Amino acid sequence: MSFGKTSQLGVSVVIPVYNGGESFRRCLTQIRQASPAPLEVIVVADGDTDGSGSLAEQFGATVIQLPVSGGPAKARNVGARVAKGDILFFVDADVEIRPETIEQVASAFEQDLSLAALIGSYDDAPxxxxxxxxxxxxxxxxxxxxxxxxxxxxxxxxxxxxxxxFLAIGGFNEHYRRPCIEDIELGYRLRKAGHKIELHKSIQVKHLKRWDVVSMLRADIFYRALPWTALLLQERQMTNDLNLQVSSRVSVLLLFSALLTAMVAWWLPMALAIALLLLVALGVLNWPVYQFFYRKRGVLFALQVVPWHWLYYGYSGLAFGIGLIRHWMQSIGLHQLRVQSSN
Structure with missing residues (x-):
């Protein structure tokens, strides 16, 4: 695979990988089909044991081998430091880009000199x-x-x-050792520093990862919800967008209100009707989501989505509550330390 500067701004693709398997081969294959090609592809083999680094070399990528896995935040930083391109394009090892993706990324930055960063979207064909x-x-x-x-x-x-x-702001926070919220935290620092970030919905990639119940719950609760709650409380901001929309927050309140009301129905049967009304309200509020799934996969799929979506609101709300308690306890501990030091 040959790479070369094909636009005014050179694009360096940076991919962290840990035992990428067949998904990583598909990732590299799609990058090879990009037109125009990126300036370079840098693969950081993050302590892999399955030969992912050697595979990347066969595809003509620049490979950096890390002896011990330090997590994707560190791996991306290592790749970014050796990159030659004007634009760093971070791609996960289980993602397929489209042939036009590199051109879309370069054009976005060429057309808007004030644009510091952009993000794309998964496509609708996982x-x-x-x-x-x-x-x-x-x-x-x-x-x-x-x-x-x-x-x-x-x-x-x-x-x-x-x-x-990226280099001026210090890159990704390497304290996050797992695939976590290191990208979200970087975005917060970018915005705090006054940089412009845009969501470009037409830049879409395919996610190849296979989720099961355990991997999904572990990722959503321990790698996303809990650390993101800590970050939100630290930054003291709750933006009405993406996963933090007001509708999502109201959905969490409706779900837990319905559950609590249903428990009261043990002593007051009339409360069961109120619980059902709250669940109806939850369904109505999320009707656009379920319509989307109906259009994409049909009625049976959409019906399957509803309990899983409500479960998502349940464990997200629970994780936020745990995060609040943790934050409160840490605040009390810090206050006590200040009092002791002042005495």
């Missing part, structure tokens, strides 16, 4: 065929396709940023 993979990735697609163009966050699976801006 790679894995099982229900949970289709549901999760289609929901991600829906959230991005209905989001605001003026973005408040970054996205490591399909996100591009001017190299000088």
């Amino acid at each position: 790679g894995a065929a099982n229900f949970l993979s289709q549901y999760r990735n289609l929901l991600h697609h829906y959230v991005h396709q209905t989001g605001q163009r003026d973005a408040f966050t970054f996205w490591g699976a399909c996100g591009a940023i001017r190299r000088e801006v």
